[in-house]
Amino acid sequence: MRILRSAVARSLVSLLIASSAAAAETNFAFKASHRDVTADPDGIWAGDAFAGGKVSIFAYELRSTSGTLLVSQIWNEECSSSVCPTRLVRIEPGGRRSVLVDDMMHQIVPPNDPRFAGRPGTAQQVEFERHPFRLSDGGKKLLNGDFSFEIEGSGR
Amino acid sequence: MSALSRIQRALFNGGIALSLTATLALAGESAANLIAAGIPANCAPFAAKVSASEGNFGTSNQFGCLGAFQFCPGTFERYYSGSAQSFLNDPRAQVAAWTKYESDEWSKAERNGLTSLVGQQVCHGGRCATIDQSSILFACQFGCGKGGKLANYAASGDCNARNVKDGNLVSVCSYMIKGAGYDASCFTGGTSTACPPTPSGPGDYPTSIGIAANPPSASDASVVVGPMDV
Numbered sequence: 001m002r003i004l005r006s007a008v009a010r011s012l013v014s015l016l017i018a019s020s021a022a023a024a025e026t027n028f029a030f031k032a033s034h035r036d037v038t039a040d041p042d043g044i045w046a047g048d049a050f051a052g053g054k055v056s057i058f059a060y061e062l063r064s065t066s067g068t069l070l071v072s073q074i075w076n077e078e079c080s081s082s083v084c085p086t087r088l089v090r091i092e093p094g095g096r097r098s099v100l101v102d103d104m105m106h107q108i109v110p111p112n113d114p115r116f117a118g119r120p121g122t123a124q125q126v127e128f129e130r131h132p133f134r135l136s137d138g139g140k141k142l143l144n145g146d147f148s149f150e151i152e153g154s155g156r
Numbered sequence: 157m158s159a160l161s162r163i164q165r166a167l168f169n170g171g172i173a174l175s176l177t178a179t180l181a182l183a184g185e186s187a188a189n190l191i192a193a194g195i196p197a198n199c200a201p202f203a204a205k206v207s208a209s210e211g212n213f214g215t216s217n218q219f220g221c222l223g224a225f226q227f228c229p230g231t232f233e234r235y236y237s238g239s240a241q242s243f244l245n246d247p248r249a250q251v252a253a254w255t256k257y258e259s260d261e262w263s264k265a266e267r268n269g270l271t272s273l274v275g276q277q278v279c280h281g282g283r284c285a286t287i288d289q290s291s292i293l294f295a296c297q298f299g300c301g302k303g304g305k306l307a308n309y310a311a312s313g314d315c316n317a318r319n320v321k322d323g324n325l326v327s328v329c330s331y332m333i334k335g336a337g338y339d340a341s342c343f344t345g346g347t348s349t350a351c352p353p354t355p356s357g358p359g360d361y362p363t364s365i366g367i368a369a370n371p372p373s374a375s376d377a378s379v380v381v382g383p384m385d386v
Contacts, residue, residue, distance in 0.1 A: 147323020
């Protein structure tokens with residue numbers, strides 16, 4: 001039974017990722033930012049993630065008919081000068097969630113941050129600012145700038 | 157000049173230009189520039205080492221990270237209150253922010269038990285080093301939190317585990333080795349653990365360095381300790 005459940009879960013992940021990857025847009029779109037919060041409205045982060053007090057959370061998503069892939073980055077005590085804890089989570093239409101990637105990733109540039117406004121940027125900088133996360137390799141990898149992460153259960 | 161030699165010359169010049177560009181892009185700030193911006197001289201070599209893999213005072217990288225120590229947006233907003241451009245224009249502000257950041261990272265490493273790695277040997281990629289304070293701070297670029305790469309290494313001692321590597325599959329161990337041997341006492345609040353003299357027996361302390369190499373005469377000394385006073 002357990003093996004069957006695992007196989008079904010794997011198939012669902014593959015289906016979701018395949019349909020996402022097949023879509024025209026493989027970039028994740030900015031969804032929301034939550035500034036100075038003590039709890040995550042999306043429910044991705046909890047417990048120790050808030051140990052240092054208020055945090056900021058940035059969410060990016062990729063929707064398909066078989067569910068949603070959500071990337072959530074938290075700016076908390078765990079961050080270094082360049083990376084912060086980030087999760088890729090699959091949310092099935094029924095609401096069931098599973099974490100596919102959990103790692104330290106490049107800090108995003110907050111959309112419409114006035115402190116970064118008006119600065120000339122290279123094409124590469126502008127692209128990263130708009131799309132810090134994207135799927136590649138037929139949905140088997142999550143890319144974040146020059147970082148690459150294998151997606152759990154993507155069939156590889 | 158033949159067509160072939162013109163092509164060779166163009167390729168040669170292009171190569172020089174490319175090398176120079178790469179050097180300039182990766183050079184980082186010199187110890188002298190960092191001292192001028194406020195880094196204490198004893199910690200300037202460590203600061204220059206970090207800057208060498210980060211950037212220059214006026215540069216920002218492809219991920220929007222700023223300055224000689226590449227403060228990325230989240231860190232930048234935590235340690236500086238002005239605009240990105242004013243930060244890039246102000247080396248002293250960058251050094252002040254980085255000094256505070258490094259001190260905070262050291263405190264974090266202490267809280268999370270990561271400083272217990274100091275004194276241990278780490279080997280990776282054919283190179284070995286004794287972990288010291290500067291190793292820890294250099295490796296904190298991978299995160300010094302409970303879930304960071306250094307914490308994962310402290311738990312497993314395995315330099316090749318996936319969870320001690322970043323998104324480019326670079327191991328935190330290579331950073332500990334690269335960062336070893338520098339004086340980072342300005343950020344750790346303690347004495348430097350870089351290359352400490354190793355006594356070979358009780359009371360056997362090297363006399364070829366420090367004040368022991370040039371002791372004051374008894375007439376110049378403010379305190380004179382005789383053999384029977386110890």
